[in-house]
Amino acid sequence: MMDTATARARRATGGFTILEVMIVIAILTFGLLSLAAMQIQAMKGSDRGRHATNAAAIAENKMEQLQQDAWASIAVTGGFVADPVEQNNVQFDGGSSLERAYNVSYQITDLQTTYTRAVDVRVSWTEKTGETRSITLSSIRYNREGT
DSSP, X not given: OOOHHHHHHHHHTSSOOHHHHHXXXXXXXHHHHHXXXXXXXXXXXXXXXXXXXXXXXXXXXXXXXXXXXXXXXXXXXXXXXXXXXOOOEEEGGGOSSEEEEOEEEEEEEEEETTTEEEEEEEEEEEOTTXXXXXXXXXEEEEOXXXX
């Protein structure tokens, strides 16, 4: 038969105490909560990036349209003017619910009268947080028609 000192020594090295288990659970919980918070931030960043990409594509389409229009039809504006065409709404996966509304405006200024004009296209939108963001594309249009 074992004496009591040997039995205590054997029991002490046989497993974890409740305190050790609780400390490990607390550390694990803190780590998992930190990962969840990082995932939420990554999803928000992904949304912001998607909105910026959508806005850049809309601005690029409007810029291409202004570059292709006849010289006489792209008159000089007195600052940014809102685009009358309403093509600015991007929807979730082609569905019917509106994800974000993008506001398109542009300005055209003479650089060298009858030769070149500066064309600026601005697309702005509001994030869920209420922050207004915008992207502006700039280009120079040459009078290739000679009018």
